[in-house]
Amino acid sequence: MPVAKLRPKTYRELLETVSVSVPEHYNFAFDFLDAEAAADPTRPAMIHIDNDGNRRDFDLAFFSRESARMANAFKDAGLKKGDRVMVILYRRLEWWVTMLALHKLGAVPVPSPNLLTPHDIDFRVNYAGIKAIIAEDSVVSRVEDARPTCPTLSVLVHVGEAPMPAGWLDYETIRAAASDVFPRTADAPGGKDTLLIFFSSGTTGMPKMVEHTHGYALGHMPTGVYWHNLEPGDVHLTVADTGWGKAVWGKFYGQWMAGATVFVWDFRGKFHPAELLEIMSKHKVTTFCAPPTVYRFLIREDLKKYDLSALRYCTTAGELLNDGVFRAWKEITGLPIHEGYGQTETCLQIATFPCMEPKPGSIGRPAPGWNVTLLDEEGHVCPPGVEGEICIGLEDDKNVGLFAGYLLEPAKTASVMIDGYYHTGDKAWMDEDGYYWFLGRTDDLIKSSGYRIGPFEVESALITHPAVVEAAVTGVPDPVRGQAVKATVVLAPEFDPSDELAKELQNHVKKETAPYKYPRVIDFVDELPKTISGKIKRAEIRARDANREI
The missing domain is CATH 3.40.50.980 (Rossmann fold)
Known part of the structure; x- marks a missing residue:
């Protein structure tokens, strides 16, 4: 049988009732897959669409x-x-x-x-x-x-x-x-x-x-059952490549434990949002998870052309969701997008669960079983409104799915496991309701004239302008401010770089967020430097600008 799903009505009830424990010698392939296949061999497990659109179903x-x-x-x-x-x-x-x-x-x-x-x-x-x-x-x-x-x-x-x-x-x-x-x-x-x-x-x-x-597989039970909110019979699509952790987050362990069918579209070549929408419509995808970049492309399409009536629940992870994307998607589909946060080193740490009201831009609240706290640079717990590093308390009976360490690198492991906490290297702050708001990697924060500015908040403001497809915000040396905010921007095809457009983007940011955060430097580029997993390499941009002053 799929995992028996509880239905907490409040976040407190979620924490009190949902837990994960790992039986001794647990192995997902034997203890879940083989056991479930013996009990219900014809239970749908996967819908696979190849690059030519051919569909195959597997149990x-x-x-x-x-x-x-x-x-x-x-x-x-x-x-x-x-x-x-x-x-x-x-x-x-x-x-x-x-x-x-x-x-x-x-x-x-x-x-x-x-x-x-x-x-x-x-x-x-x-x-x-x-x-x-x-x-x-x-x-x-x-x-x-x-x-x-x-x-x-x-x-x-x-x-x-x-x-x-x-x-x-x-x-x-x-x-x-x-x-x-x-x-x-x-x-x-x-x-x-x-x-x-x-x-x-x-x-x-x-x-x-x-x-x-092997306990890591069970750590993804809350991902599929509670964050993706899956029910037996759901057809779930997570947009992710199989070379990265997000594939096992969204296309494997937790989805099968929830009783859902994993939907796989094995497209090759360049991603085309219209093709994705056609696939979702034709095959009646019910639940959907994708990085915010994908949602940004989807809302540029004429969504009314596609029958998304089967779609009932949407989630996102991998980067931060911008308020404008959240509101545009909800306006068109009627569905909010529930954010989640975790790392290659962890399972789902923080998320907006079904029993919670989504706050656009917030990654949500700690997942069941995860002892999440914010610590300042002296190791003190941060009160609401004060930024700190996301850290995980290292209790033996919690945090199922936390990594065992960096293989062959005990010094690196020790550098992040300090005084009973795993230090994620990510900064956030918590509001009075207990919702977390992501700021970025500790190295990405910009210190300008006494202000600490997270790149995400400026990037969020920039991409609400129709000219901007992508943006990376970093700090550049400034003799007066210490650092100044710089934006590296990829433009939509119908826009051309110009001083006038740069000024327009600066004024746009001043209207969208606190004026002191606006980018004093804007570089227009054809593409942003990224890792092979698609993450922006802000460190590379900073290195290029190390000797640059405005």
Whole structure:
């Protein structure tokens, strides 16, 4: 049975009634998937739409059977418990089967984005001691370029139709030869064994390896059941690539625990918002989660052309939601957008849950089981209205899904685990109602003439202007103010850079927010520097401007 959903009417009741505990030796693939498939084998699990629009439907029995088959196939190929396996696949069916198979085998998947260069692959393979790569055919050539300098690689599995280089195993061939029975043994993985490793985005410095144990999967139960507000039979779409943590937040553990069907659109190439709306309309998506950037593109379309009548609940995460986007989406669809906040190192920490009234721009209140507090630079708890760092109290019975540490980097782990708290490095403030308001990374805050200015609030004001598609706000050296606010702006196609437009944007910000926050410097660019996960690299912009004064 799906997780029995409680229906708290207030936030207090949510905290008092919803909890997560991890049974000893818990393993999602055995304890949830196989158990559920045995009890209800035909329960819908996934709707998969490929790049050509072809639809396939899969039930729980399929994933139980195929993950057992591939666990045997990977074992026969030489993989064993503890081996690290880079998985570079698009949103194709084999990603889910592979992840579950590795969970059963105990080999440790390292989900990786398909945009990795040969240099990226070389770095990650050698740093993590990766033994195997399971890769999309379109990525194989880049793996081949890196392969000569990756001595730990001994197992290579090719997925797709393109010709296969020498030394690779074909996914379908090894699948066909393997048994679909993979019994759980006494030494089967689970509990405090490593479940998976994420490489962090690396907005500053080289990416770190974030290690999660098997309890992490259960930590996503509140994500699917309570934040996404899923019911059995829901068709849930989270817009996320499989190389990043958001995929397991929104396309895997919590959604299946809630009884929902995971909806996957495996589009390739450039994202087109009209195509997404057509897909959602045609296949009757009921619940939807996407980063605010996607919502910004969607509200520029004529939403009335699409039948979104099946859609009943919307969420967002990954960056901060601007007030204008929230109001425009609600005006057109009638649905508010419920924000959530977490990190690669955590599960959902803070969110606006169904029992709460959304406040546009607020990330919400702490999730059940998470001991969240704001600390100032001296380690004191911040009262309402005072900004501080989001920190997590490290009690043994709370924070299910908090990472075990940065693999192979005990000093970095110790640098964020201080005096009984995990320090997220993110700044926020809390209002009198207990809602949190995100300000940005601690390094991103701008100190100008005694004011502390969060980049998000200025970016939010900028993108309400029709000329602005994206904006990154940073500080530049200023001999009088210490720092001045600078905006790096990407314009909509119908607008051209000019001094007049820069002045117009400055005046617009003065009207939208406190006048002292307006950008005294505006640079127009074709694109913003971003990590391969799509996060703005404000540190790179700051580095370019380090010797610049206004």
